[in-house]
Structure formats: structure tokens, C-alpha cells
Amino acid sequence: MAGIMLQKWLQDQLDGLRSNGLYNEIDPLQGANGPTIRISGRTFVNLSSNNYLGLATDSRLIDAAIAATRQYGAGAGAVRTINGTLELHAELERKLAAFKHTESAIAYQSGFNCNMAAISAVVDGGDAILSDELNHASIIDGCRLSRATIIRYRHSDMDDLRAKAMEARASGKYAKIMVITDGVFSMDGDIAKLPDIAAIADEFELITYVDDAHGSGVLGGGAGTVKHFGLSERIDLQIGTLSKAIGVVGGYVAGSKLLIDWLKVRSRPFLFSTAQPPGPVASCIAAIDILSSSEELQAAMWARADYLKRGLKALGFDIGRSETPITPVMIGDESLTQTFSRELYEAGVYAKGIVFPTVPKGAGRIRNMPTAAHTESMLDEALSAYERIGRKLGVI
Numbered sequence: 001m002a003g004i005m006l007q008k009w010l011q012d013q014l015d016g017l018r019s020n021g022l023y024n025e026i027d028p029l030q031g032a033n034g035p036t037i038r039i040s041g042r043t044f045v046n047l048s049s050n051n052y053l054g055l056a057t058d059s060r061l062i063d064a065a066i067a068a069t070r071q072y073g074a075g076a077g078a079v080r081t082i083n084g085t086l087e088l089h090a091e092l093e094r095k096l097a098a099f100k101h102t103e104s105a106i107a108y109q110s111g112f113n114c115n116m117a118a119i120s121a122v123v124d125g126g127d128a129i130l131s132d133e134l135n136h137a138s139i140i141d142g143c144r145l146s147r148a149t150i151i152r153y154r155h156s157d158m159d160d161l162r163a164k165a166m167e168a169r170a171s172g173k174y175a176k177i178m179v180i181t182d183g184v185f186s187m188d189g190d191i192a193k194l195p196d197i198a199a200i201a202d203e204f205e206l207i208t209y210v211d212d213a214h215g216s217g218v219l220g221g222g223a224g225t226v227k228h229f230g231l232s233e234r235i236d237l238q239i240g241t242l243s244k245a246i247g248v249v250g251g252y253v254a255g256s257k258l259l260i261d262w263l264k265v266r267s268r269p270f271l272f273s274t275a276q277p278p279g280p281v282a283s284c285i286a287a288i289d290i291l292s293s294s295e296e297l298q299a300a301m302w303a304r305a306d307y308l309k310r311g312l313k314a315l316g317f318d319i320g321r322s323e324t325p326i327t328p329v330m331i332g333d334e335s336l337t338q339t340f341s342r343e344l345y346e347a348g349v350y351a352k353g354i355v356f357p358t359v360p361k362g363a364g365r366i367r368n369m370p371t372a373a374h375t376e377s378m379l380d381e382a383l384s385a386y387e388r389i390g391r392k393l394g395v396i
């Protein structure tokens with residue numbers, strides 16, 4: 001009767017989520033995920049993607065995928081260590097290293113997988129990790145997988161980090177100590193204080209690890225948060241995703257040649273999971289080529305982001321501590337946040353409410369992601385919905 005017990009447990013769990021308003025219904029999109037999307041025959045201004053530069057639907061990426069699929073096939077065929085690596089993967093890695101200003105790079109199937117791979121390849125049970133309390137779920141899982149002692153520090157609180165680094169070092173308990181942070185925090189859009197983190201790392205001999213999923217393609221002329229601060233020589237591991245600004249799927253770790261050689265023999269998602277298919281790899285190469293040759297898309301993205309942010313602020317909304325295109329509209333109360341998001345949906349604006357437990361209690365917000373592909377008239381439509389709903393619900 002194990003089957004029935006599991007079914008009952010699942011039903012209870014799901015009912016619990018539904019009665020607390022925490023069950024997420026996933027909307028099927030009719031057609032591409034662009035600056036506007038279609039759901040149930042209606043068109044929405046889409047402010048929920050991570051498609052910063054509009055590359056997910058760029059014809060150059062699509063053509064590259066089709067050509068590579070014809071030449072190399074639909075799938076990679078096997079794990080790279082067993083059956084050799086397609087030359088396309090090696091080309092992507094060379095281009096990523098040049099793009100990130102590092103000696104070397106290794107590609108994985110996703111950004112999530114990078115954190116499953118790289119953390120436990122360099123630290124283990126005898127080590128410690130200092131981790132920002134707002135780090136992404138995949139960092140948290142990657143840290144757990146490593147079996148290292150996890151020491152959380154308060155979000156971007158450099159005094160707290162320094163005190164905890166000093167204490168960990170003085171304890172003499174750990175062979176290696178690593179500090180790990182998002183480059184750009186995904187729910188607030190604020191940037192990690194990397195110059196301070198690098199200085200603390202120097203003082204206490206910490207390994208430095210920056211997951212720049214939301215910074216790559218966005219900051220530092222596209223190379224990311226580390227380059228933005230001129231720290232390319234000083235950060236040991238830089239993680240990036242190919243699914244956000246790059247617009248496709250996959251992830252990578254960039255760093256020294258020794259690091260990448262080690263990951264190729266010791267990181268489990270590389271050794272035990274099949275590589276990205278040729279089509280997406282070719283699309284990623286096309287995207288890196290575009291970003292390496294022109295800053296036009298980044299300029300368009302920042303212009304749209306400034307436009308939306310200025311518009312929201314002028315209406316009287318609080319956009320929190322955002323320094324990047326990620327633009328939260330702070331609402332506070334959880335149910336008011338959900339009502340606001342529903343009203344936006346009714347008005348044809350697709351922007352999701354984010355509430356506890358994804359963000360702290362009382363810090364509900366609507367998360368908006370303007371992209372290079374939005375037009376000002378799309379953003380005007382969103383701003384006028386925000387104005388009307390904000391007044392109606394007493395938020396402004």
C-alpha cells in the first residue's frame with residue numbers, strides 16, 4: 001500500500017500549499033517568450049523573463065542553431081569524457097574565457113549544474129564556506145552537497161563577513177575557507193560588494209566564488225560584475241549562465257587553467273551528464289560573438305531599464321535597492337502583493353508577485369525585468385497599468 005500512502009501525502013502537501021495561496025499555476029505560453037507573450041489568446045507585456053538582451057528570439061542565434069543541428073545532429077551523443085568532445089564545445093569554452101578575461105572556461109548543461117559541479121570539486125567536509133544569506137538556491141544546494149561547514153553572513157554586510165572570516169580562520173578548524181556570493185542578487189537587483197569581498201579574501205586567505213548569472217551580459221561591458229569592478233585577476237571562480245542575457249541554455253565556470261583542468265576530471269555533472277546539444281552551443285557562440293563585437297544591445301537594455309525605473313519612481317513607487325535592470329516594486333504585505341500582480345495580469349501586464357518564503361515576510365514585491373527588446377510604448381502600457389492599480393490599491 002506504499003502507493004496509496006504516497007498519493008495521500010502528496011495530496012495533503014498540495015492542498016496545504018493551495019490553501020495558503022502558495023501553489024503556483026504555470027501558464028502555457030502560445031509562441032515565443034519575447035517582450036510580449038500570448039496566454040489563452042491574450043497578449044501581455046512580458047516583464048518576467050531573464051531575456052535581458054532579447055537574444056532568446058534573435059534570428060542570428062536561431063540560424064546558428066539550425067546550421068549546427070544539420071552539421072552535428074540533434075544531440076551531443078555522450079558525456080564528453082567518454083566519447084570525446086564536439087569541437088563546438090571547445091570553441092564555446094575558448095570564447096567564454098576570452099569574453100570573461102580568464103585563462104580558461106568549462107561549459108555545463110545549466111547554471112544550476114555549475115553550482116552542483118564547482119563547489120564540491122574545490123571544498124569538502126574539512127573546509128568552510130562563507131555564504132551571503134540571499135544567495136541563489138543553486139548555491140545553497142551546491143554548498144550542502146560539498147559537506148563543508150556553511151557559515152551564513154548577513155546580506156552584503158562586510159563587517160559581518162569580516163568578523164566571520166576572522167573567526168573561521170582563527171578557529172584553526174578548516175583547511176580551506178571559501179566566500180561565495182551572487183554577483184547581482186536576483187530579487188533586489190543590487191550588486192555584491194566585490195572590492196570589499198576581495199580585500200577580506202586577501203586578508204584571510206579565502207577562495208573567492210562569484211555566481212554572476214544576472215551580471216553576465218549586463219555589467220562590465222557584458223563580461224559581468226567581476227570585470228565591472230576590475231577584479232578579473234582576483235576572483236578564483238566565476239560562474240555564468242547561458243540562459244539569461246545569453247538567451248539560450250547552459251552554464252560555465254571561468255577561471256585559471258588549473259581550475260578548469262581540475263573541474264574536467266573531478267566535477268560530477270561534467271563526468272556523469274551529457275553535454276549541451278550542438279544547436280544551443282552554436283547559438284551561445286553566436287551570442288558571445290554579438291556581445292564581443294558591439295555594445296548596442298546592452299545600451300538598449302540600460303535605456304529601457306532607466307525608462308521603466310524613472311517612470312515607476314515618478315509615480316511614487318519604491319523600487320528598493322535596485323542597481324541593475326531587475327526592478328522590484330516593493331509592496332510589503334503578501335496578499336496585497338498577490339492582488340496587485342493579479343490586477344496587472346487583468347490589465348495585460350505579466351509581472352509576478354514575489355512573496356515569502358522567496359523573500360522575507362513583509363517584503364512582498366512585484367519583480368519587473370525590462371529588456372532590450374521592449375519598446376517605450378510597451379513600457380508606457382505597463383506604467384499606466386501600474387499607475388491605475390497603484391492608486392486603486394492605495395500603494396501610491
Ligand SMILES: *Cc1c(COP(=O)(O)O)cnc(C)c1O
Pocket residue numbers: 110111112113136138139182186211212213214241242243244249250251
Ligand atoms: C538563474 C540562476 C542560476 C541558474 O541558472 P540556469 O542556467 O537557469 O540553471 C544559478 N545561479 C544564479 C545566481 C541564478 O540567478
